[in-house]
Amino acid sequence: MKTQICLIDASKCIGCRGCQSACKQWNQLPAVETEFTGTYENPPRYSCSTWTKVVFREYRENGRLQWLMSKQGCMHCTDAACKLACPTGAIYHTDEGTVTIDEIRCIGCNYCAAACPFNVIGFDRFTNRAKKCTFCYDRLVNGMEPSCSAVCPTDSLVFGNEREIIAKAQNRVDHLRKNGNPEARIYGLDEVDGTAMLYVLADKPEKYGLPADPRVPFGTRVWNAIYGPLRFLVVIAVGFGLWANITKNRELDRAKEETQKGSE
Amino acid sequence: MELTRRSFLKLAGVTAAAASLTSVGYRKAAADPGERLRIRYTQEFHTICTFCGVGCGIICNVRDGVIVNAEGDPDHPVNEGTLCSKGSSISNVSYTFDEKGKPRPNPKRLTDVLYRAPGSDSYEVKDWDWALDKIARRIKESRDRTHEATAMVDGEEVTVNRTKAIGWLGSAFCTGEENYLFHKMARAIGIVSMDHCARL
């Protein structure tokens, strides 16, 4: 059930990266140590503390110069590979149509990260959990739009009613095609049965660094078909491990705090 | 529910968050982040972004005297809730987050008056009274040494009341009221070498 989705109109993205820092601000995510490698894009990869970022790509073809920018991150797929891959059922679709990781059930096995066709799931080594964009679920259920779309100056990101967003996207694609962008298209309408992040691209998805044909990996589907019914057994098994892990972590934290206090 | 950027304001502040969940068949997000909006029960303050001349409105959500969230002001007619990367990072001036996502005061932020003595290779912490007194003394010494009360112009003595020996810079970061007092103070000293970022 998706009633509200987010439009990402890449043709309007100015690369100001308001979305990138607004995400960190709202979700209180730490900064990552990075280095300059010759592109404006940074951090280089998604992680537990980087859920979204602006991807920059530059091209010069037949005398035409393009600097393509777009906000990327979790697509909140309908046919979500991460959900199928998760051995504990920790990943699920919420009532808002978003894909969320249940932190209590997650065992940090990273199968989801491996299965994700967009490579957007990160791993938190402190809590031993997979982490990714939540679509600001806390904001959604409180009647607010996600922090990334709220902050976007050019309406490159628009949050709204699914039907209206699709119509808007279609109009925009028509406009772009008429104005010298024959490859303009919607992305995310049919891919993985539709995503809650719906793109308008002025060119082919590969040029934005998006997979041309994202799919749930075949292995993941097989794995899910065989293993799905037995999931509850594993939940019990890992539950114990989890409990032990948390206890251990707490002890470590406590010890560390005491050490710090001692040294002050 | 049609979402507007305005709905942010209605919900923040002391309005309790009330989630209305009408769906069947899909779960609510069971654990965190859930419905507990982190800006619940906060006070709102309107400020102006400091990072360029557009003058965007920012709302600071404050709990117990501390900013817990700063985002675009949906009511502001210029930015209508939007911001750029600098604007949405503004709280980073005060707080940074450690690896575990815990807020910590920005370790680089200056919080004390510092003084560097001639030839020294470090700063020492001083109090305000000491520093202001010392600075006032330095201004007076330099001014008294270099002040020109009059100058000869084509054989006529003209009152000029100036000193060229003290420079004064800034600032486009400060408010109109602060700049007004800067101007008054500088002219009272007789400063003519005065400039700010409009030229830099």
Add this chain to the structure above:
Amino acid sequence: MTNHWIDYQHSDVFMAIGGNTAENHPISMKWIEKAREEKGAKLITVDPRFNRTAAVSDLYVPLRPGTNTAYLGGLAHYILENNLYHREYVEHYTNATYLIEEGFEFDDVAGVFSGIEDDPARNAKKYDRTTWQYQRDEDGNVKKDPFMQDPNCVMNLMREHFRNYSIENVSQITGCPVDTLEESYRMFSTTGKPERAGNILYAMGITQFTHGAQNVRAIGLVQLLLGNMGRAGGGVNAQRGQSNVQGATDMAILYHIIPGYMGTPQQAAHPTLGDYIEKETPETGWWSNKPRYLISLLKAFYGENATADNQFAYQWLPKLDGKDASHIAMYKNMSKGEVEGMICWADNPAVSGPTAGAKREYSAKMKWLVSVDLFENETASFWKREAGANPEEIDTEVFILPAAASYEREGNKANSGRWIQWQWKAQEPPGNCKSDLWIVNELFKKLQKIYEEEGGAVPEQITKMAWDYDGNDGQVDIVKVCKDINGYNVNNGSLVNNFLDLQLDGSTACGNWLYSGYYNDLDNPPTKRRTPEKEGIGSHLDWSFAWPLNRRIVYNRASADPSGKPWNPDVPQVWWDEDEGKWKTNDVPDFNVNIPPQQSAEIPFIMLPEGQGRLFSAFVNDGPFPAHYEPADSPVPNLLYPEATYNPISQRFYEDHVVETEEEKERYPYVLTTYRVVEHYQSGIMTRNMPWLIEMMPEFFVEIDEELADKLGIANGDRVAIESKRLYNNGEQDSIEAKACVTKRLQPLMINGQKKHIVGLPFHWGYMGKSTGAVANDLTPSVGDPNTTIPEFKASLCNIRRVG
């Protein structure tokens, strides 16, 4: 800005020239995108780099740094040749029909106007402007030719002046292909149609040149020709880079003015108040009110110590000696040991000033330095080893005063659109941090006390300054400051409504006449208003306060034709209602509404004595029309004027700052331009301490085109050394290092048949803070514009090489 941000939604064509608006003013794109979406507006980006604005533009026009005048002159030429100007507007609202003195001429070989003479004091040239004046009849009225046939009328002089600015010539100078130039000229000239509006938005890529003021003049000239001034969606829109750079300018933190854009008294011309008033007050135009504003300012400054008997304390205002006292001049004086101390309020010239490395060396000649900032900055810590200095050899005392962040203090901030908005305080500053308001108040009180007790050099200058801003609990009462600025009646302390109430006799006090009215109601001060507009054209008259008089678009009489009919009826700003016989408005009118429209149509530009827009201006130091000069550091000779040097009027501060010989041009073959990125802010001392932003833009880098990188064997991420003449001392070449960004977004340009490469450097880095890097401005020359002395940051010459 003559217009404001929200007004961008009404533009039909945008020209972003010398300003990377998507990157440095991202929210402007909100309104630009709105205009594009809703009315099919076009965006042209003119810039040496294919930047983030160019990435979303309809047309990108590359050009060599420092050739904006040629580009804009070409646009003027195109408009005039093809008769695309807004004829009725030009005839009625500009000085196109005015006759200029017979002796006026321009020397096409030397590239100078009539009246050129030596100015040894400034080591440059200057103009005697006698021949630049309007012809006048016996009664002193300007002679005009309404049919614009006279060869000496402004229109024809202008056609003559720009005759060489053909598309071909402009292409040779700028390096932009002919068809791209033509397309951009065609696109923008469509706004010459009465109902269409064109918006030229710019920033420091127009102003930071030795001919910066002429670049701005060229923009004004084009906008007048196309009838875009005073119009919704039009205007000359200088996008301000800092939150209150407009306000700090209004408050005159500049040596040459006092608050409200009145000139600082000069010792030669203004020995007394009477002299000042006599010489600085024009007979016509709004500035004829200047004496009221000056005397009210003196009353606000000196209170009861300013009386009619003592020239309202005029003599306590310091006077200038006719010399430049701007940033470059101040540091030049410092190099000679003439500056003993400096106070920097949130300013970091050791990174943001030209030839910054040399300036850090000069700083050691000061006895003391005060720096007020949020973070330890490069200016304060110039003596540290990180700066390449030896602390033991430096005797300067340094005081660092910790300040409050923007949201830790209250006060007004004026945005680019002149909106004086209130900034509320959200939290207390940490530790011992204090607001600048508190610091300046305490410091001045201390100084006053010392002078009262001990005396000193002309102590009255300090002790007689009115200073009573204390509030409760050791805080400053900001309302007292606001009252001072807004203005009040001296006898009863009541606030004046606006500057129309200000008096000549000392019965009113007002710290800044332009701000008068911003705080005229203690219970509901206009600056604190927060009521958005429900319907209208986006003026938002009940949101904050815009100077002057809450007017959102200045010179708005020009938005309607002489009879009062709006040029564009879809966006009416002011219009004459025939039936009711009065004006209707969507903005605060910028003209006298009590006179018939035909009469106000004669003086739409009310600030000017002649009341009409100046296509020709005798008030600019370096010429009444913009002429193309190469930047001081230029790789090629001036193609239009073969004997021209760089702007001949620009003061030559240093003999050895500029690349002149052929040998030097070979040593520094690449054109260097500096710029900003969205992730960092100015000298970077805030943003280089903000981890979220450092993560996005972690290191200092240099942008190089692929062809040049290939030639020099530089790969993405390599370490690159950058050299300029400013780092060449005593036969040794020093350099700064940056990481290479090899990019398709830069491209070599063909300049008069020669291929020239452009190198780009962001200027945000320095050696203090969490993210450190070399200071780009160590490379830039200390040369400036002859009107403003703004340094030429945007075009110079350099050499680059791979390190290791």
